[in-house]
Amino acid sequence: MMPSLQFLLNGQDVRLTEVGASETLLDFLRINRRLTGTKEGCAEGDCGACTVMLGRLTDAGLIYEPINACIRFLASCHGCHIVTIEHLKGPEGELHPIQQAMVENHGSQCGFCTPGIVMALYGLWMTQPDAGVTDIENALQGNLCRCTGYEPIINAALAAGRAGGQAMDALAAERETVAARLRDMRGGRVELSKGGERAVIPADTDDLAAVLEENPKATIVAGATDVGLWVTKFLRDISPAVFIGHLMKDVTVTGDEMRLGAGVTYSEAAPLFRQHLPQAYDYLLRIAGWQVRNMGTIGANIANGSPIGDMPPLLIALGARIVLRKGAARREIALEDFFIDYGKQDRAPGEFVETVIIPTRSDAKIAAYKVSKRRHSDITAVATGFCVSVENGIITDARVAFGGMAATPKRAGKAEAALTGQPFTADSFDAAARAVADDFQPLSDWRASADYRRTVAANLFRRFWLEQSEPDLPVRLQYAVGE
Amino acid sequence: MKDETTIRGLAHTDTIHDSAIKQVQGRADYTDDLTEPHGLLHACLGLSQCAHGRIVRMDLDAVRAAPGVIDVMTATDIPGDNDVSANGKHDDPIFADGVVLFWGQPVFAVIAETRDQARRAAHKARIEYEALPHALDPIAARDAGMGYVTEPLTLRRGDASAAMEAAPRRIKGRFGIGGQDHFYLEGQIAMAVPGEDDDVVINVSTQHPSEVQHVVAHVLGVPNHSVVVNVRRMGGGFGGKETQMNLFAAVAAMAARKWGRAVKIRPDRDDDMTATGKRHDFVVDYEVGFDDDGRILAVEGDWYARCGFSSDLSGPVTDRALFHADNAYYYPDVRVSSHPMKTNTVSNTAFRGFGGPQGVIVAERITEEIAYALGRDPLEIRKLNLYQNGQLTPYHQEVNDQILPRIFQEIEASSDYHARRQAVLDWNAKGGVIRKGIALTPVKFGISFTATWFNQAGSLIHIYSDGSIALNHGGTEMGQGLNTKVAQVVAEAFQCDISRIKITRTTTEKVPNTSATAASSGTDLNGMAALDAAEQIKARLIDFVAERWQAPREDVKFVPGHIRVGDRDIPWAEVINAAYMARIHLSAAGFYKTPKIHWDRATGRGRPFYYYAYGAAVSEVSVDTLTGEYVIDRADVIHDVGRSLNPAIDKGQVEGAFVQGAGWLTCEELWWDDKGRLRTHAPSTYKIPLASDKPRIFNVKLADWSENSERTIKRSKAVGEPPFMLGISVFEAINMAVASFGDYREPARLDAPATPERVLMAIEAHRQEPGRK
The missing domain is CATH 3.10.20.30 (Beta-grasp domain)
Structure with a gap:
């Protein structure tokens, strides 16, 4: 010891x-x-x-x-x-390229957010010197600036990327x-x-x-x-x-299944999602800001039992399971069974979530949506995961789970029933959109009213249909900036 | 210091912010970074948990007994006056005394050895209230007969009701306009250090050091000369530190005097947002009369403001809402009135624009009403009604520096407005999930404090015998680059490199009786005051040089790094040293007061503004009609800062103001529950724009041909507030996208902020109306 x-x-x-x-x-x-x-x-x-x-x-x-x-x-x-x-300075005490670019591009005004912004951009510069505007914005999702409107900061990040010097960087050396x-x-x-x-x-x-x-x-x-x-x-x-942040980092991907140690962070999971569950990659980047994604773990997101639970709606829809461990004893349960009620989970004292098992369901149509007042780094108003199987034009299985609609992340049983066995058509999804109103009695709070949550929940069925049936139709906002 | 002939930092150059290098290294000191005196104590406020009630029992024993606690202070422990009001109305207690008037009102303060101990102790208070009825919003307050916190104002010209009666067309509406939290990144903070006699030195994050000085002296019951207030820089202010720091400075100063130890108070973000004022929310009832061409004939309006429990700056804020109720448009007959309602909420205060935005946005709503009623592009209505020089505002000031027609012409071309508007219409006609909107909105903003006596400033310049210069003025630096711009003015005057000039902290010891750095006036006032001091020293130097080097005065010139006498260039440091040896006074106090302005509130007439600043923006948005979420696809801005002292810094102000203004009208929502608790009191719940929320394409230009027609500092114009209102173009564009659901037969009439929820619910209302797409 x-x-x-x-x-x-x-x-x-x-x-x-x-x-x-x-x-x-x-x-x-x-x-x-x-x-x-x-x-x-x-x-x-x-x-x-x-x-x-x-x-x-x-x-x-x-x-x-x-x-x-x-x-x-x-x-x-x-x-x-x-x-x-x-610690961020050159060998002779000179400004780091990120700092130099921030000065030259007038990226600081009141300057209070500036050290934090420099550090976030430094993290990006270190690993991705050729980052474009979207990467830079993703890296800054966890940084607020109230003065600049961000334009000069983004320009600084682009300029620093062009400045090079990665090999000379103190931490690299x-x-x-x-x-x-x-x-x-x-x-x-x-x-x-x-x-x-x-x-x-x-x-x-x-x-x-x-x-x-x-x-x-x-x-x-x-x-x-x-x-x-x-x-x-x-x-x-x-x-x-x-x-426990340093533990349970192991990852195995076999066939149609990802097994993530409970200590895998969002950032560590991101490349796995990109490769094996690309439908949910954008969703992952809407969860918190970069700094939080670098700390927060998927296992803990489940274990702490938030009623919104950014990951659980998607994972429940996919049919994820978790392994709970107490001493040497392990048990595996379906994730949806873990959430019993608000603040109450199926976890005994001394027990902990050890592994999260995520089916990647290459056989199914999958989507994950998050709706919030601000697109990035905001707590969810409504989150949902869809996993729908279609054979010969008939919906054979529909798993749809929501967060923010009830005391726990929960499947929309009536909406699922409205889909299962029905033809894969707009009418079926309209029916499901109507049915979901009976699945939940959401609350009103500062994030959203109950009416809004219900309306959005219904509309997300329509979005899912449109995206799956007409992939070329513009149904989502375009955030990417020409780079 | 070497002598230079190529010098940096002159007026009208893109000089970097004087703190930029320190800021990027984390070496720029904010108040919490100052070296702490030995034995420093920490204070924490105890806040009420009742929106309106009588305190029936206050049990603070557990607070006193908590680890590390030195003292608990309540209303009975105040040596002077229990009041930090900014306006002499005596309605802003430090600690509630008997009755609490809003949820979150300070009731006591704990003083403890550490900040953590103070915070933990404060939570142990047990206070019981007898609840009294409360009213949270201005209409509820009106209905409950809560009354005004300060005198209302009416501006009128002509006979509005007769003209309305006679108008061929009339439209009435109600518009709810949300407030806004400042969300300065550095929260409120003060550290007081006791001295001898009754002295106390306060380091505080403030836009208004003189007011802190005066208020603290009042609270302590000592003369102003006993209190010194210092601020090197703020981590953002935006109006939130014009009066709101008084409370914190007063608590720290009282405890420091009482215990003979330095005391710091730094509320956590939640307490800061709960216990300090914000931008006023308004409900506005408006009516416009117009003709078939879209010409405005008459406007009437009533601006009901949520002022909170006390007056604070609500008088001048609601006045300014009326001063900008016309924005850029001529109202032939007009009557607009303010209703500064008392509510059981935190007392609202200054915020960039100071009520102006809540006037301007109503003028834009009115132009939309007319345009939709007539089936025209709102831009045509806006252009038709723009002021022409010689026309009178509702407060009887003549407009004579109108430049919007040229700005419109340029921005219509540079943004390709007309083709893009057609493309938006065509896109929406296809009826897809994503709808678009585009809007061009202008701003005309009056520059000057409407309290005429605030339009004064002082400065102090010392030149030391080595030629280095210490520059001080009464303005405060909150990121806006004021110190840099004032130093540029001085560098230009002396023709010396800006590196010779040390910009020192703002302190009441150097320049007395200063005004708040507010109303966008910092550079206008302090730049002139600094120039006055520089000119005094220059005159003495010219006399000295002319005599020493035997030349006529007119042959003495300030050239880069040197003083030229005839054909001889003498290095600056050499001249200064010689002047010192010759016993020339190398220090001067400067002063400036704005000329020409006057305002008679009783008659509603005068010239409250020295000049106007102008600008325009075109914003295009896409709206997701399944969720109400949206993105700003592009924004183009042309903004008028006169002849810019520092185009880079001014552009930064315009960009930042635009995004802050867009934030006010989109994602920033203040939300109170029915008990009167503000539930959006931290960045987890109150969402200001992120990098990914700024316009995807953002073209910002200064109107570089503009020159102030008045003799302002180097013919520049104020920049802080006016471009904030260009964010209204985003709001109007969102409204257009929503209006596409009704085929533009009516404006969408969204209340602000246009959160995704408001947007979606407005769309759903259309979807549920049969026969509409």
């Missing part, structure tokens, strides 16, 4: 023996280290002013991703490399030594405490199972994109907390 939390902060080794469960990385940077370049704008992962780069070892080697320091717990940084804006230093930090379980709070970082998944048997009421923290807010917004006590 290791006695301390270890990570690399810019160029320095950090070793902390006292760390609480609820300490955030942002407070550590700003208060303890006076690294004030990283800002707090919202403390909920929605504005990006706190963006830092997090380097971590993966099977593919050392990777860096922008994350939100405000909702990232310090304890979850064990074995990672935290890179803040202060020190890759090997950083990787070696992070490898040295790996080891067994880390248990920490401070001010009565406890934090546990299990060594591996078996260790996690053991930790949860010992602490069945512990708060399980994966990407912290939700639990982070329990602390920063609701001041909730999460101790003891078990940090």
Whole structure:
């Protein structure tokens, strides 16, 4: 057992023996280290002013991703490399190409969002120097700027991409030594405490199972994109907390099935979706912003049981299953059976979601839709997944699930019944659109009224029909910008 | 410092923002980044959980007993006045005293060793209320007889009701216009450091240091000279830090004086958005009379504003809504009235445009009404009704600098408006899922504070013996590039490189009695004040050089990096050092007041504005008629900033304002529940535009041929607010797309913001009407 939390902060080794469960990385940077370049704008992962780069070892080697320091717990940084804006400079202290381009393109006005934007763009520049406007906008989904209207920032990102210099970049140059230093930090379980709070970082998944048997009421923290807010917004006590963001990253794709470890993030899943479930790739990019997708995991999105649950509607429609584990015992259940009621899931104390099994259903017609007030990085008003099988012009099987329409993500039984056995025609989908009104009694809130949710739910059946029947018809908004 | 003959940073150049290099490195200090004094304490507000009620029991024992708590302050702990109102109406308590008037009103403050401890302690309060009836929106407030928070205003010219009566055509309507949260990225923050005597120094994110000074002195019961207020820069203001910082500065200052320790208060985003004012929402009842050609004959209107529980700036904000009720159009007979309604919501305040946008958008609604009624392109109606020089506004100011006809001509051509409008009509005629809309809307915006005495500014310039220059003025930097533009004015005056000039923080110690950096006036006022100081020093230098180098005064010239005497160029630093040795005074305080303006609110007549700024935009949108979602396909803008001091910075203001204006009218929605709780109080629930929400194609040009006809600083024009209203073109384009469902027989009459929900429900209403497609 290791006695301390270890990570690399810019160029320095950090070793902390006292760390609480609820300490955030942002407070550590700003208060303890006076690294004030990283800002707090919202403390909920929605504005990006706190963006830092997090380097971590993966099977593919050392990777860096922008994350939100405000909702990232310090304890979850064990074995990672935290890179803040202060570290971003050339060998002689000169501006990095991203910074230079931001200055030359007048990309900062009040400047408060600027360090976070620079870090997000840095993350993109590192891996995708030739990024076009759409890539840049996707990379900035988690960053708000209230001054510029974004145009000069996008111009700066394009200019920086043309400027080159990737090989000269400080992080590229020190890759090997950083990787070696992070490898040295790996080891067994880390248990920490401070001010009565406890934090546990299990060594591996078996260790996690053991930790949860010992602490069945512990708060399980994966990407912290939700639990982070329990602390920063609701001041909730999460101790003891078990940090699992580094675990369950394994992925296997066999035939018509993806098996994702519960710790696979949205960003890690994205290329898999692009390849094996391309119908849902755009949908994935509408979930949160880049920083959140780099932290949030698909397993935790299921486990925390949100009534909207961005992934569950699609996954339920596909007939996904999950593996729950308690100690050495595992059970596999259909995902739709996991959600019992609002805030209630079929998970025993000490049990955790270990694997998500996603059929890719190449035999079926698949779609995923999300509707929200703002297209990107917004909480869903209505989300839906369609998986419809058609044989000889007859709908043989229809699975349609919704989020945001009930207390849990849920199948639209009446609408499915209206489709099953019917001809694959506009009339059938109109009938389903009418039937879905009886499937749900949605709530009205600040995201949408019940009427709107019902109307949209019905219209999405019509959209599905139009897209499947006339693929060339323009039925979706075009966001791509000529590049 | 080397001498240069090629110098950077002169007026009318694309000089980079003075903080840009620091900002991209994270080295630009905001208030929370300042080195913290030893023993710093932290304050957190306790907010009411009742929209209107009498406090019957307030149990703060658990708050006091919480770890790290030093003190809990309530209304009874205020040494001077329990009031931070900006206008002397004494209606804006720091802490509610006996009765709370909105959900989220501060009731107490906790002072603790750490911010985390203060926040946790504040949540332990147990307060019981006897609920009283509440009214949240302006119409409910009117019906409940809530009354006004401040004096209403009526502007009239001619006999509107008679002209309406006589008009061949008349249309009446009601228009709901939503508010807007500032969402400055840096939230409210103040840090107070106690000094000797009664002194306190406050570092605060504010657009109005002098007001903080005066209000805090009032709260502490000390003279103004005991309070010093500093601000180097803000992480955005947009009007939200014109008065709203007073509360935070006052709490920090009171606690600092009481405990003899520095105190910082930085509310979290939720408390910030809950407890501070926003853009006013309005409900407007309008009526227009017009002829068969589309010429406006008469306009009447009533602007009901959600002002919140106190007056704050609601008087001048609702006044300005009326000043812009005409936007760019001549109303021959007109009567427009404001109704600044008291509501049980947070007290609304300044926000970029300051009521103007809520006037302008009604003028645009009126032109749409006429166009749809006559089956014409709204652009034709707009052009037909544009002011001609010599015509009078509803407040009897003569328009004499009209340039919109030329802007229209240019933008119609550069945006290819007519062909694209036809293409949109053709596209919609096919009746597909995606519908389109296009609109060209103008803005004419009056520049000057309507409170005439605010139109003054001061500056202070020191030249040190090495030739370096310290520049100070009363304006504040919130990202708009004010410091850069004022430094350019000084660099131009002295013909020295801008790197010689150090732009220092704004402080009440250097320039007293300043006005808010607001009303787009920062550069106009402070640039002139700085020029005045520079000219004073220049005059002394000319006298000195003429005498020392034995030349007539008119032969002394400021040339790049040098002073030229006859055919001899003397390096700047050499001249300055010689002047110092000769005991020349190298410091000057400058001053400026705007000429020509006057305004008599009692009669509704005057010349409140020194000049107008103009612009126009063409926006095209696509609307998804199955969900109501939309995308701005393209926006073209031509905007008038006179002779720009810094085209790059001005263009940035125009782009940013456009997107912020579009955000106001599209995705930004304030939502209160029936208990009066604002439920959209953080970026998770309140959505400002993202990069992917900006126009897919965005062509922004300055009207580079324009020159201010008045003698403003270098003939430039103010830029901060006017282009905000160009976002209205997006709103009108969305309305057109929706109106296609009724074959354009009627305007869509969407309330703002046009959220996807509003758009879809309007479309569905058409779908459910038989015989309509």
